[in-house]
Amino acid sequence: MMITRRKLVGSLGVGAGGLLLSGCDRVAGTPAFRSFVEGADGLTIDFTRLVSKRDALAREYTLADLSPVFRANGTRVPAASEYQTLMANNFADYRLRIDGLVRQPLSLSLAQLRSLPVRTQITRHDCVEGWSAIGEWQGPQLAALLDAAKVREGANFIVFHCADVLYNRPYYESIDMVDAYHPQTIIAHSLNGEPLPEKNGAPLRMRIERQLGYKQAKYLRAIEAVASFDAIGQGNGGFWEDVAGYQWYAGI
Numbered sequence: 001m002m003i004t005r006r007k008l009v010g011s012l013g014v015g016a017g018g019l020l021l022s023g024c025d026r027v028a029g030t031p032a033f034r035s036f037v038e039g040a041d042g043l044t045i046d047f048t049r050l051v052s053k054r055d056a057l058a059r060e061y062t063l064a065d066l067s068p069v070f071r072a073n074g075t076r077v078p079a080a081s082e083y084q085t086l087m088a089n090n091f092a093d094y095r096l097r098i099d100g101l102v103r104q105p106l107s108l109s110l111a112q113l114r115s116l117p118v119r120t121q122i123t124r125h126d127c128v129e130g131w132s133a134i135g136e137w138q139g140p141q142l143a144a145l146l147d148a149a150k151v152r153e154g155a156n157f158i159v160f161h162c163a164d165v166l167y168n169r170p171y172y173e174s175i176d177m178v179d180a181y182h183p184q185t186i187i188a189h190s191l192n193g194e195p196l197p198e199k200n201g202a203p204l205r206m207r208i209e210r211q212l213g214y215k216q217a218k219y220l221r222a223i224e225a226v227a228s229f230d231a232i233g234q235g236n237g238g239f240w241e242d243v244a245g246y247q248w249y250a251g252i
Ligand SMILES: Nc1nc2c(c(=O)[nH]1)N[C@H]1C(S)=C(S)[C@@H](COP(=O)(O)O)O[C@H]1N2
Pocket: 070, 071, 072, 073, 074, 075, 126, 127, 128, 162, 163, 164, 171, 172, 199, 200, 201, 213, 214, 215, 216, 217, 218, 219
C-alpha cells in the first residue's frame, strides 16, 4: 500500500514544509555515495542498475506459507527496568524517538505509530545461524517517518538503538539510505496479525527484508540519522559486527 506524505504528516501533526528529494536523489546526493562513485575513476559503473538492484523487492509469500511458529533468537525479554516498567503497562508510556541529523525530531507513542498507514508483507527471515521463518509483518514504512522527521543532507546512515543489553553492550544496528528508503523497510508493530510478541521485539522492531536476521533490530528505543557510525559502539555499525566481526552489509 502506498503511503502519501501528506497523510502521514497530517496524522503526526507535523508541518508539511521543507519537502525533501525523492529517495533516489537523496541516495545519489549523499557524500558516501558520491565518493564511492567518484572514486571509481575510469570504470564505467551503471549506477541505475546498481541502485535498482538494491531496490528490488524481497520475495513475498502468502498466508499459506506462514511458519507455524516464528521462533525467537537473541534476546527474548530485555532485562532493563525501564523496559520492564513500560511492558508492565502494556507500553502505554512508550515513545519511539527519531532524532540525530533531522530537522524535526519526533517522539511518537505506540498509538500514534499504530494509527499510521501500514505496509503488510509476508517474508522469510534468514538467520546466519542456519534457520529461517516466514511471517506476516505490518507497520509503517521507515521512509515515511524519515520524511516526517526531515532527514538532513549529511545523513548517510540510520541507526537503530534497542532496549536490550547483551555482553554488557546495548544491541544496535545500522543501515544505509538505500535500505532505509526501501519500500519493504518497515517499523513492524504486528506479526501474523497480532501485536508484536515480546520474544520477537515488542513493541516495535525493524524489518529490512533485503538483509539477514541480525540486522532486524528488535525492542526499538530510538532511530538516529547519522553521518557516520564510527562513534557508536565499537564503530562497526552493529552489535554482532562489533562482537563477532559479522559483515555490516548483510544483503540477501
Ligand atoms: N534488539 C535485538 N535485536 C535482534 C537480536 C537481539 O538479540 N536483540 N537478535 C537478532 C538476530 S541474530 C536475529 S536472527 C533476529 C531474531 O528475530 P526473532 O527473535 O524475531 O526470531 O533478531 C535480530 N535482532
